[in-house]
Amino acid sequence: MRVTLPSLLRQRAATDPDRVAMTVHGSGSLTFGEWEARSDGVAAALAGRGVAAGDRVGLVFGNADWLEYAVAFFGVIKAGAVAVPLSDRLATADADAMLAHCGAATVLRPGELTYATGEVELPAPGALAQILYTSGTTGRPKGVSATHANLAHGCGGKRRPFAHSDHLAHAFPIGTNAGQWMLVNAADAHPAVVTLPRFTPSRFAALIEHYRAGTVFLVPAMAIEMLGSRVHDRHDLSSVQLLGSAAAPLPARVAAELGGAFPNATIVNYYTSTEAAPAQTVMIVDPDRPSSVGRPASGGAVRVATAEGEPLPSGVTGEVWMRSPAGARAYYGDAAATAEVFRGGWVRMGDLGYLDDDGYLYLVDRDSDVIKSGAYKVSTIHVEDAVYQHPEVREAAAFGVPHATLGKAVAVAVVGSVAHEELRMFLKGRLAPYELPVRVVTLDALPRNHGGKVDKRALREVVR
Template sequence: MSTTLSELLRARAAAEPDQDALKVAGSGTLTFENWWRRSDAVAAGLMRRGVAPGDRVGLVFGSPDWLDYAVAFFGVLKAGAVAVPLSDRLSGADTDAMLAHCGAALVLRAGQLPTAEGPVRTPEPGDLAQILYTSGTTGRPKGVAATHGNLAYGWGGRRRPFAHSRTLAHAFPIGTNAGQWMLANAVGAHPAVLTLGHFTPGRFARMIEEHRVGTVFLVPTMAIELLAAGAHLKSDLSSVLLLGSAAAPLPGKVAADLSAAFPRATIANYYTSTEAAPAQTVMLYDAARPSSVGRPASGGAVRVATADGEPLPAGATGEVWMRSPTASRTYYGDAAASAGVFRGGWVRMGDLGYLDGDGYLYLVDRESDVVKSGAHKVSTLHVEEAVYEHPSVVEAAAFGVPHPALGTAVAVAVVGGVDHTDLRAFLRSRLAPHELPQHLITLDALPRNHGGKVDKRALREVVR
């Protein structure tokens, strides 16, 4: 039966009015009843300002503002409008471009929420609810439109997810698909959802210890920072029973290190995209399949196919497609781009990969990141997996740079005190000659976008 997030919040507020739904460490708590009543007031305030059904409303908030953001998001939905979540860490030019692209009628920010009294609207599952912009790591960000039914799919059952935990902690930023997943968890999952205003490994670990967190979600770079800082040795993290990684591939070596650092926790790697959600694959760490991103979950499906969408047999590398278990998303205002990505419920992921005989998915690379070096095609993910095996490497990113003879050559940026000569010797036994990096650079930190993904375009500029 189709439902909406607003209906789910209404039901939680009626059944558990005083239960904590969302918390920001050191800043406050939002109960289900307060969330419901405050978002009602914002919806009425928006309607009094003339916001009509289907109007787009920009939500520009930062990580310390999760409570106000959650109220504003549901206020927009209850006004019958379309929420456009944006991080306040975006440049002014990028923010303006996104707001102009979607034709936003109004912009809300922390501390500037309109309120009023009066009736609110009841959106239908098929109504447009959200436009979420992609990270833009491979080109201009696109606005991905989702209906109320899409956002609420899978929630509202008799058993709420993560029932083993009283508290679920994350550090995902506002304006990302992972962040929106945590917002839905706050409405539909069993534990209260906890975050913090600014991530550092020490602060995050201390928060886990203080609140006895049972479930933790991170992006890979945060997991790497936790391990490098030894935060798991300085705080008691024994309460963690599930540690999930999302938003980017989790290197097999990092997954192994997390498994050792959190011996009571199951390590889970989640693979999806802003376009494909709620379809996803999930991989519980298995030393026999350290680099797999798992098998389909949440009622979806996955296949590896040709560019025309024809399925390929197990072991063959091709394009990764995922099938949404509910109404598919689409690119807002861009029918041409939508036609190339959304086909009959299937979503073209933009990744290359293969399925093994048991249906486990392995990513080979982003289509746009494959390095065409001479007569060879090199997987940057494969190169990165090999580099991560070196004990002195903290972080690594492989990418292509222009080469006068090969056309493109492999370059690798590393974080950590590794000697380049030693690393080259280390890699010779792990990579084919055409996969070995022509360029090695050491950086204090890898450049990332606001969603935590490595910005390989910025890395190419460093090498040139």
């Protein structure tokens, strides 16, 4: 029988019940035996309440509730129901809209779990297991449905992932693809997964130091905050052997600085999406390819093609497509959007990029973020890379603003102490004239969604 997450947890609980699977620092830990028994109790209680196979169950939890969330998630999918993870940081109206969209039969929140006894028959690999909503950076969030086979693809091997370390530290929020990845790691990987109720640079660095974590995962925004706070001057981060960045491309300057802050770590950039997971590209940061997001891993495939899916030669910019080895996912309740994005086993990523002659992928921009300025198309990623080269810039985001003559022009938001005119002069030798910002704004922090991605729609509102 193909492995599923419930069958994997059952096996680990049987062979190593007292081993810690997950810890929330300052709150407690969860062993495999406890995780198995408590999630069985939740599954039985849900069945007793009339929750049937295929029913959608909302899970609204915060980062302080990772242990209870892990129990709830596995209890829901063991019951044959469909887990719908949502962060408690979402606006109430947004969360309600998502729960209404998927037709949730019930909602579980912290402190609301009930337990019962009874036989729990594990679901089949092909059954629907999860609906995970996208961040909605380019429009209305869409619910991506995944089967048990999707979620557990690649799990249960003889060699557990990240075997070089005893602890894996992260600060990803619940309700994101990155957070889901950490939940799977807690069930499948060798190290115990540790997190903290609320991310701050100092707390996260202290967490790494306390547990001597050998594996660390973060998003670029967290990396930038940690470097800006110089936590590496106050904490011993030498235990880290693998530092992985996900959710957004890691700026080249930030990647280079991470190498100094984590002296023994291999810095790795991961590129995927909720729709394409577990397919991904992986890039060990290489000074010769500082802006590449790598080559395919995990049995997936990547191509650059036209909107119709016709492959393009190396060096030619086009749409990025990714193929998952786990079988296609879909948008729940949205056949039209599914047909637009999921085609013949391939997923349109919504990004523009190109492949070099060695098969390394370079992102040019998010398709919806490209600035069409007069006769030119401007890559915001390219502009941001140039801005990040200024030593006084801590964070940067480029975006399009209306322009009377060109239609749209480039604007840049920065976090840092650089004077606007100084930045413009700095960029003149690094960007083409049509790429230079017509407007620069300084902010205390860039607006981000709960997944850590810059919210460029919110930035456009700032400069209106």
